[in-house]
Amino acid sequence: xxxxxxxxxxxxxxxxxxxxxxxxxxxxxxxxxxxxxxxxxxxxxxxxxxxxxxxxxxxxxxxxxxxxxxxxxxxxxxxxxxxxxxxxxxxxxxxxxxxxxxxxxxxxxxxxxxxxxxxxxxxxxxxxxxxxxxxxxxxxxxxxxxxxxxxxxxxxxxxxxxxxxxxxxxxxxxxxxxxxxxxxxxxxxxxxxxxxxxxxxxxxxxxxxxxxxxxxxxxxxxxxxxxxxxxxxxxxxxxxxxxxxxxxxxxxxxxxxxxxxxxxxxxxxxxxxxxxxxxxxxxxxxxxxxxxxxxxxxxxxxxxxxxxxxxxxxxxxxxxxxxxxxxxxxxxxxxxxxxxxxxxxxxxxxxxxxxxxxxxxxxxxxxxxxxxxxxxxxxxxxxxxxxxxxxxxxxxxxxxxxxxxxxxxxxxxxxxxxxxxxxxxxxxxxxxxxxxxxxxxxxxxxxxxxxxxxxxxxxxxxxxxxxxxxxxxxxxxxxxxxxxxxxxxxxxxxxxxxxxxxxxxxxxxxxxxxxxxxxxxxxxxxxxxxxxxxxxxxxxxxxxxxxxxxxxxxxxxxxxxxxxxxxxxxxxxxxxxxxxxxxxxxxxxxxxxxxxxxxxxxxxxxxxxxxxxxxxxxxxxxxxxxxxxxxxxxxxxxxxxxxxxxxxxxxxxxxxxxxxxxxxxxxxxxxxxxxxxxxxxxxxxxxxxxxxxxxxxxxxxxxxxxxxxxxxxxxxxxxxxxxxxxxxxxxxxxxxxxxxxxxxxxxxxxxxxxxxxxxxxxxxxxxxxxxxxxxxxxxxxxxxxxxxxxxxxxxxxxxxxxxxxxxxxxxxxxxxxxxxxxxxxxxxxxxxxxxxxxxxxxxxxxxxxxxxxxxxxxxxxxxxxxxxxxxxxxxxxxxxxxxxxxxxxxxxxxxxxxxxxxxxxxxxxxxxxxxxxxxxxx
Numbered sequence: 001x002x003x004x005x006x007x008x009x010x011x012x013x014x015x016x017x018x019x020x021x022x023x024x025x026x027x028x029x030x031x032x033x034x035x036x037x038x039x040x041x042x043x044x045x046x047x048x049x050x051x052x053x054x055x056x057x058x059x060x061x062x063x064x065x066x067x068x069x070x071x072x073x074x075x076x077x078x079x080x081x082x083x084x085x086x087x088x089x090x091x092x093x094x095x096x097x098x099x100x101x102x103x104x105x106x107x108x109x110x111x112x113x114x115x116x117x118x119x120x121x122x123x124x125x126x127x128x129x130x131x132x133x134x135x136x137x138x139x140x141x142x143x144x145x146x147x148x149x150x151x152x153x154x155x156x157x158x159x160x161x162x163x164x165x166x167x168x169x170x171x172x173x174x175x176x177x178x179x180x181x182x183x184x185x186x187x188x189x190x191x192x193x194x195x196x197x198x199x200x201x202x203x204x205x206x207x208x209x210x211x212x213x214x215x216x217x218x219x220x221x222x223x224x225x226x227x228x229x230x231x232x233x234x235x236x237x238x239x240x241x242x243x244x245x246x247x248x249x250x251x252x253x254x255x256x257x258x259x260x261x262x263x264x265x266x267x268x269x270x271x272x273x274x275x276x277x278x279x280x281x282x283x284x285x286x287x288x289x290x291x292x293x294x295x296x297x298x299x300x301x302x303x304x305x306x307x308x309x310x311x312x313x314x315x316x317x318x319x320x321x322x323x324x325x326x327x328x329x330x331x332x333x334x335x336x337x338x339x340x341x342x343x344x345x346x347x348x349x350x351x352x353x354x355x356x357x358x359x360x361x362x363x364x365x366x367x368x369x370x371x372x373x374x375x376x377x378x379x380x381x382x383x384x385x386x387x388x389x390x391x392x393x394x395x396x397x398x399x400x401x402x403x404x405x406x407x408x409x410x411x412x413x414x415x416x417x418x419x420x421x422x423x424x425x426x427x428x429x430x431x432x433x434x435x436x437x438x439x440x441x442x443x444x445x446x447x448x449x450x451x452x453x454x455x456x457x458x459x460x461x462x463x464x465x466x467x468x469x470x471x472x473x474x475x476x477x478x479x480x481x482x483x484x485x486x487x488x489x490x491x492x493x494x495x496x497x498x499x500x501x502x503x504x505x506x507x508x509x510x511x512x513x514x515x516x517x518x519x520x521x522x523x524x525x526x527x528x529x530x531x532x533x534x535x536x537x538x539x540x541x542x543x544x545x546x547x548x549x550x551x552x553x554x555x556x557x558x559x560x561x562x563x564x565x566x567x568x569x570x571x572x573x574x575x576x577x578x579x580x581x582x583x584x585x586x587x588x589x590x591x592x593x594x595x596x597x598x599x600x601x602x603x604x605x606x607x608x609x610x611x612x613x614x615x616x617x618x619x620x621x622x623x624x625x626x627x628x629x630x631x632x633x634x635x636x637x638x639x640x641x642x643x644x645x646x647x648x649x650x651x652x653x654x655x656x657x658x659x660x661x662x663x664x665x666x667x668x669x670x671x672x673x674x675x676x677x678x679x680x681x682x683x684x685x686x687x688x689x690x691x692x693x694x695x696x697x698x699x700x701x702x703x704x705x706x707x708x709x710x711x712x713x714x715x716x717x718x719x720x721x722x723x724x725x726x727x728x729x730x731x732x733x734x735x736x737x738x739x740x741x742x743x744x745x746x747x748x749x750x751x752x753x754x755x756x757x758x759x760x761x762x763x764x765x766x767x768x769x770x771x772x773x774x775x776x777x778x779x780x781x782x783x784x785x786x787x788x789x790x791x792x793x794x795x796x797x798x799x800x801x802x803x804x805x806x807x808x809x810x811x812x813x814x815x816x817x818x819x820x821x822x823x824x825x826x827x828x829x830x831x832x833x834x835x836x837x838x839x840x841x842x843x844x845x846x847x848x849x850x851x852x853x854x855x856x857x858x859x860x861x862x863x864x865x866x867x868x869x870x871x872x873x874x875x876x877x878x879x880x881x882x883x884x885x886x887x888x889x890x891x892x893x894x895x896x897x898x899x900x901x902x903x904x905x906x907x908x909x910x911x912x913x914x915x916x917x918x919x920x921x922x
Contacts (some may be wrong), residue, residue, distance in 0.1 A: 002431075005083075007059075014072065014085050015060070024058045024158035025150045027143035035748050056083070056287060057143065059153065060727035068092050069161040086284060087122070091161055094172040096122045097153060100142075101176075117148045119155060132242075300846075319367070326364040327379045329386075333357055336388045342397050347436060352438045355394075358387055359445060391448040394439060395459045399466050405432040406470050413478075423482045423544045426474075430555040435557045444560075464560060468608045478612060479545070483617035486541050490624040529628075532624050535635055541621055543644060545614055549606070549654045556605045567673060606653040614657040619664055626668055631706050633672050637665040638710040639720050673725055676703070677732045685740055691747040693759050694740065701763045708766060715768065723769035733760065735779075750788035751857045757781035785864075789871045792850065797843070799834045800883065807886055820890035828894040833889075840900040845906045851912050866913070872908040880905060 005024055009015040056074040073087040098120040123139045145151035159179045162171045333354035341347040362383055370376060411423040445459040451457070460654060625632050640662040647655035680696045704726075711722045737760075741752035761777040764770060809821055821828050838846075851869065858865055880902060887896050900908075 008083055009058075009074075011105055012083055012085075014074075014083065019060050019523050021058050021060060022161070023154050024056065025145060026056055027145055027156040049370075069165055071158075089121075091158065091167055091172070092170040092556075094121055095121050095124045095139075096120070096159075096173045096175055097155065097158060097177065098122070098175040099151075099177040099376070101148075116144065117146075117151045118144045119151060170312070180905050181704060253533070274614055296868060319370075322470055323366065323370055323376075326366065327376065329358060334386070337386070340390065340397060342401070342555065348435060348439070351649060352442070355390065355439065355442045358390070359384065359442060362387065366426065387446055388448050391443060391446050391459050392450075395443060395463050398436060398439070398463055400469055401433060401436060403469055405429040406474060408432070409474070414876070419487070423548050425547075426551065426555075430551070430559075434555070440559055462606060468605060472609045472613075475548075475609060479548075479613060479617055482544065484622060485543065486621050487624050489537050490621065490628055491552060507879065531629055531632065534632055538621065538636065539639065541618065542639070545618070546643070546647070546652070546654050549610060550652055552609065553603075553606055553653050560605055561602065588746065591828075603653045603656065607656070609848075614654075614662045615664075618657075622661070622665065622668070623756045630672060631703065633665065633668045634703075634707045635710045637662070637669045638707075638714060638718075638722075639663050642714045645714070645717060669725065673728060676729055680729075680732045683736060683740070685744075689746060690856075691740065691744050691752050692755065694737065694756055696736065697733060697756055697759050697763075700760075703729070704763055704766065706765050719768055723767075726770055727766060727773070730760070730764070730770060734773075734776070748788060748791070748857055750784045754781050754784035754788060755859060755864060757784065785868065785871065789868065789875050792853065792872075797838055797846070797879075800838060801879070803831060803834055804883055804886055807890060811890075817889040818892075821894065828891050828896060831891065831896055835898055838899070838906055840908070843900055843905075844912070847908055848912050869909070869913055873906070876909075877902060877905060911915050 004019050008013060008020070010017065015021075047798040054077065058072045058073060064851065071089040071091065071700055072085060073089070074083045075086050076083055099119060099827045100116065100118040100538040102116040102118075119142075121141045121143070123141075125139055132446060139147060145154075155174070155177055156179060158172075159174060160179075201891070336350050336354040337358065342351065366376065409424070409426065409429050412428070440460075440463070443463060445462075447458060449456050449458040450462075624634055625636065642660060644655060644662050646652075647658055676696075676699075679699075683694065685691055685694070707722055707725070713720060737756045739752065741749040741756075744752050757777050758778040761774065761781055764774040764777055769776070803826070807826055810820060810826065811817065815823075820826055850872070854868055854872075855865060858868070880898075883898070887894075
């Protein structure tokens with residue numbers, strides 16, 4: 001195997017005569033890309049295969065069995081077909097041998113793939129012998145094979161050599177590789193290409209065994225020299241003599257063939273002369289061909305120059321045509337702009353088209369070289385002057401259109417401060433001006449300006465300022481008139497208040513609460529109607545202002561804004577509807593999705609028109625509403641809160657003034673809460689009179705009802721703000737209830753506490769928040785109710801109660817139950833005498849008196865009376881059972897019994913309750 005390759009290597013003095021090739025494989029060198037091999041083998045290997053440089057690896061074993069096997073790296077010279085030795089590696093220097101199999105895509109477009117059959121050789125370093133992956137890249141080599149069979153045969157040979165000729169510590173580590181002996185097949189092979197794969201030793205034996213003829217010659221020679229085994233020197237001399245004889249005979253044969261050699265030399269000299277003649281002719285041919293080539297090349301260069309000239313001429317012609325067309329402003333357009341006819345839609349479109357063409361010419365992109373031409377500068381100067389003149393005339397036309405539309409609006413609406421029911425709609429003004437909206441962006445884009453009072457002002461800013469001044473004066477007149485009508489209606493809805501002097505805000509608050517509370521209890525609907533009227537006045541004012549500002553915002557966006565910003569019809573139609581207290585959340589959700597993609601709106605024009613105007617007028621109306629009914633401050637706060645959320649979501653300008661109004665309403669609400677707290681803390685009661693439900697508790701009920709009704713539409717989004725208001729007031733009420741109860745003389749403090757806490761619990765159950773405080777109110781109510789029952793239930797059986805208290809005290813001190821009856825004061829006879837004093841009839845009388853006492857303590861017609869009476873019955877039964885238990889334990893066998901039973905007690909309590917309730921009905 002590999003005899004032809006082996007012979008070439010021997011001829012190149014790479015191999016010695018006794019060095020056989022055991023394995024030979026063609027590979028591609030990737031050592032230069034070693035640092036990025038793992039990435040290349042997955043992504044870029046297909047690209048690398050396009051530029052292949054082939055090498056060959058040959059595994060060699062010398063005749064010396066103790067020497068280490070060698071691996072030669074060879075490179076084939078394609079011209080001479082000779083091998084060149086590039087590197088020599090010893091097998092024991094290899095650290096790891098890694099087999100690599102991958103399939104990668106050839107390119108991303110076709111999706112084809114290529115199989116990669118490679119192996120990696122990592123050599124040992126002098127510093128470390130570890131298997132660390134971060135090995136020096138100079139010690140790592142990666143080779144790619146064309147066929148998997150070649151790669152596997154080469155790795156099999158390396159494995160066999162390492163197993164048979166290397167120590168265990170010197171053997172390389174094979175990664176991703178496992179040796180598998182080859183199975184024999186039925187195919188015959190060429191005798192020159194057969195290999196014996198069973199063992200490397202067999203290959204060596206086949207390579208170095210001598211023939212039979214050589215063996216016979218050697219034996220004959222040694223037989224002639226019997227002394228060969230005894231004297232090596234004589235044997236060597238004998239061999240040298242034989243060699244000398246052979247050399248002599250060779251020289252003689254060469255000398256005999258001298259004539260033939262001379263003839264051969266003469267023939268070679270003749271051949272050399274013929275070759276020289278042929279070379280001279282070839283040189284002549286080359287000179288002629290070179291001259292023809294130069295001529296052809298010169299003709300080609302001339303053609304290229306001509307083609308370049310033609311292309312340059314065409315390009316220059318196109319550039320000049322484009323230059324002229326870009327700077328040409330037709331006479332028809334000039335006449336259109338000079339006339340500036342804006343009387344109808346058709347003429348407006350012509351003027352707009354001509355103006356856009358002019359601006360397009362002035363803003364055309366011209367090569368910088370052409371801009372230096374005098375024709376260009378002269379044309380630009382003429383067009384700039386023409387643009388300035390047209391812009392000045394256009395702005396004057398637009399100002400006249402604004403003034404004409406405003407005067408027309410004033411003639412159609414006669415503003416009367418006493419009868420203005422709605423803010424006049426500016427739709428006619430907007431419609432008259434919107435037909436000119438395409439010209440306004442042109443004025444802005446032209447950047448034309450003039451000087452006034454040593455200040456540079458653009459025509460666009462001048463036009464915008466003129467519109468702002470004209471529109472602002474119009475809105476001031478209309479909004480002030482409408483606000484005046486609203487304030488007049490507020491005063492008219494509360495005329496009784498004009499005759500009542502209030503010293504301060506707290507007095508107004510108390511009056512509002514008192515009117516609300518007594519108005520409901522007496523069935524008077526006038527106060528509720530007044531509240532409804534005041535709410536409607538405020539809501540109408542805000543709806544009118546919101547609609548007016550929104551219409552102006554839409555117009556400003558179309559007239560002064562970018563022409564690409566178009567209004568969303570659905571969004572605007574929903575927003576312009578008057579917002580009611582029930583549909584505010586609906587409008588909030590419906591416009592959220594529609595406005596998400598709208599661009600950021602410039603509010604500068606609206607801010608200049610409505611600056612301070614809306615806030616001032618609405619604050620005056622809010623002050624009038626609060627003076628008329630202080631409780632409506634909750635309505636104002638909640639209504640503005642809902643409107644702020646809607647305006648913010650819909651990106652309306654009204655969000656800005658409404659934030660200031662909301663802040664004002666919040667301050668009013670905080671003043672209300674502060675005054676309510678002060679009223680609670682300053683509330684005084686007559687300690688000698690009966691105390692029922694405290695006044696501020698009843699007022700708090702009215703406050704909660706009003707607040708819950710106002711916050712219902714925005715409960716989902718802003719109920720936390722209302723909970724914060726509740727929290728401070730409730731804590732002050734709890735504190736005041738405890739203080740007033742502690743100073744009560746006529747009414748037991750327990751009654752004051754559990755009645756008012758029960759009432760507060762009833763109020764707070766309608767709230768959605770304050771769970772902890774609601775729980776505290778209920779716990780306090782139940783606690784003081786039990787304390788009251790414990791304190792007063794024992795009086796109907798006072799002596800029995802005192803007797804058994806002494807019995808229980810003795811037992812608590814450690815006295816035995818059976819010894820109780822031997823105590824003189826606790827004897828069975830004394831107990832019988834006390835029990836006789838309380839027959840069933842006497843019990844009923846005592847309980848009836850107790851009922852009357854409880855009834856006097858509680859508020860008239862209080863629902864708590866039945867509750868307290870039921871609790872007392874339960875407590876009485878529990879005490880009765882406790883008395884019977886003590887009698888059984890301490891007086892067993894004494895035949896002591898009450899003159900009534902448990903069922904008698906239930907019957908008595910029910911009879912008393914029924915009789916008293918019947919008396920109340922009559």
